[in-house]
Amino acid sequence: MKPTQDISRLLRERGARVTPARLRVLALLRASLRGLSHHDVEQALADGTPVDRVTLYRVLDWLVEQGLAHKIADEQRVFRFSAAARADAPHGAHAHFVCDDCGKVFCLDDLPPAAPQLPAGFASTQVEFSVHGHCAHCNHPEHAA
Amino acid sequence: MKPTQDISRLLRERGARVTPARLRVLALLRASLRGLSHHDVEQALADGTPVDRVTLYRVLDWLVEQGLAHKIADEQRVFRFSAAARADAPHGAHAHFVCDDCGKVFCLDDLPPAAPQLPAGFASTQVEFSVHGHCAHCNHPEHAA
DNA sequence: TTTGCTTTTGCAATTCTGTTGCAAATACAA
DNA sequence: TTGTATTTGCAACAGAATTGCAAAAGCAAA
Numbered sequence: 001m002k003p004t005q006d007i008s009r010l011l012r013e014r015g016a017r018v019t020p021a022r023l024r025v026l027a028l029l030r031a032s033l034r035g036l037s038h039h040d041v042e043q044a045l046a047d048g049t050p051v052d053r054v055t056l057y058r059v060l061d062w063l064v065e066q067g068l069a070h071k072i073a074d075e076q077r078v079f080r081f082s083a084a085a086r087a088d089a090p091h092g093a094h095a096h097f098v099c100d101d102c103g104k105v106f107c108l109d110d111l112p113p114a115a116p117q118l119p120a121g122f123a124s125t126q127v128e129f130s131v132h133g134h135c136a137h138c139n140h141p142e143h144a145a
Numbered sequence: 146m147k148p149t150q151d152i153s154r155l156l157r158e159r160g161a162r163v164t165p166a167r168l169r170v171l172a173l174l175r176a177s178l179r180g181l182s183h184h185d186v187e188q189a190l191a192d193g194t195p196v197d198r199v200t201l202y203r204v205l206d207w208l209v210e211q212g213l214a215h216k217i218a219d220e221q222r223v224f225r226f227s228a229a230a231r232a233d234a235p236h237g238a239h240a241h242f243v244c245d246d247c248g249k250v251f252c253l254d255d256l257p258p259a260a261p262q263l264p265a266g267f268a269s270t271q272v273e274f275s276v277h278g279h280c281a282h283c284n285h286p287e288h289a290a
Numbered sequence: 291t292t293t294g295c296t297t298t299t300g301c302a303a304t305t306c307t308g309t310t311g312c313a314a315a316t317a318c319a320a
Numbered sequence: 321t322t323g324t325a326t327t328t329g330c331a332a333c334a335g336a337a338t339t340g341c342a343a344a345a346g347c348a349a350a
Contacts, residue, residue, distance in 0.1 A: 017317055017326060038307075052329050057308065059327095077218040077336080078307070097267060108263070116240055116253055116274075121281025125245065128275040136266025162297060162346055183336075197300045202337065204298090222307080223336070 003027050016066065021051050021059045026083065029069055034106045035080030074098075075130070096128070099135035106135065161211065166196050166204045171228065174214055178282065179247035180225030215250040217243060240274040246283035 004023045007030075011018045028044055029036060036044070038056060045051050051059075060081050063069035067084055074080050075098065097106040108131070118124060149168045152175075156163045173189055174181060181189070183201060190196050196204075205226050208214035212229060219225050227250045240253040253276070263269060 019317075019327065021328080054309080054330080055328055062327095073218050073220060073222040075218055077222040077224060079222065097263065097269075106264075116276070118242065118253070118276065118278075119251075119281060121284050122242060122251075122278060123284055124242075124276045124278035126277040128273075128277060130273040130275070131263065131269045132273060133263075133267060133269035136264060139266050139268055164298065164346075166299080198336095199301080199338080200299050207298095 003030065010068075014066070020049070021055055022062070024048070024051070025056070025059050026063060026068060029063070029081060029083040032082070035070075035072065035074070035082040037074075037078050037080050039078075041081070096130045097135070098130050098132050099138055155213075159211065164204075165194070166200055167207070169193070169196070170201070170204050171208060171213060174208070174226060174228040177227070177249075179244075179249050180215075180217065180219070180227040182219075182223050182225050184223075186226070215241065217250060240276065242276045242278070242280065244280035244283055245277050246279055249280060251280065 004027050007023055007026050008018050011022060011026075016022075024045055025041060028041060038053075038060065041060070042051070042053065042056055045056075060069065060071070060079075063084075064071045064081070069081050069084050071079055071081055097108055099106075149172050152168055152171050153163050156167060161167075169190055170186060173186060183198075183205065186205070187196070187198065187201055190201075205214065205216070205224075209216045209226070214226050214228055216224055216226055229250075230252045242251040242253055243249075244251075
């Protein structure tokens with residue numbers, strides 16, 4: 001089961017051109033459990049034929065424009081992209097783990113946090129719960145850069 | 146009542162050096178109803194003796210480090226700073242309310258829930274709990290800008 | 291007040307993240 | 321295969337934020 005074939009059909013169905021960059025990026029986003037920054041995607045695609053930085057920005061924005069991906073600014077003011085099909089729920093409904101070493105964001109399935117009591121007059125629209133620390137990869141000295 | 150005298154004493158009490166830049170920036174943040182970007186602060190201080198851009202960045206970060214201000218990235222991926230309501234410990238584990246209208250950050254006294262179970266190898270150092278919504282001021286149409 | 295040490299400031303240059311303009315390459319339909 | 325609009329890659333640009341280092345300023349002790 002080639003995920004790229006699914007994606008290829010998906011793109012074709014909406015009258016969009018099927019290009020390697022779009023296939024690879026969307027497949028990557030769909031395979032990822034966490035939001036990916038432009039840099040993350042660039043690194044992930046560097047193994048095969050490298051994709052130009054600008055093309056990557058444009059593909060990512062195009063995916064967002066097409067409603068196939070979501071774009072949010074993380075705490076470090078970096079845009080993170082995630083596939084829309086999986087993450088269609090309002091962002092922030094789940095908890096995040098932020099690695100303070102590598103800056104990566106992981107989604108924690110766990111724990112739908114309840115909003116605490118707010119002062120009078122305050123209205124909450126969204127709750128964000130982030131756990132900061134060191135991810136499994138950065139926690140192991142032998143893996144550190 | 147000179148707010149700068151309050152601030153001057155506040156800084157001195159914690160063994161920090163009292164400089165014009167720190168006084169002016171913190172006074173400005175305290176007087177502001179919404180979160181200010183670096184550019185906002187630079188403009189606001191341009192009337193008097195202009196403060197160097199880099200100094201401004203450093204003063205703002207220093208205030209955050211001291212727990213006297215909060216720093217968040219807004220939707221346009223620009224950092225916005227606001228005075229901390231409670232001049233507490235250096236940004237400990239407490240909950241925040243972020244107003245999506247004015248960008249201001251309020252500290253909530255409620256303690257965040259304990260860190261959820263993390264994947265193997267992950268270590269948590271800090272838990273951040275943010276509630277997004279509309280603050281009491283922005284909730285009232287007659288007060289809105 | 292003066293001295294001396296430490297912190298802070300200001301300038302220049304640099305990094306990081308993302309954009310824009312334009313010509314060449316490519317997808318896709320005819 | 322050909323024609324055409326779309327997409328790509330390169331280069332240059334732009335704004336936000338950071339870094340290195342010498343000069344200036346704060347503060348305590350003499």
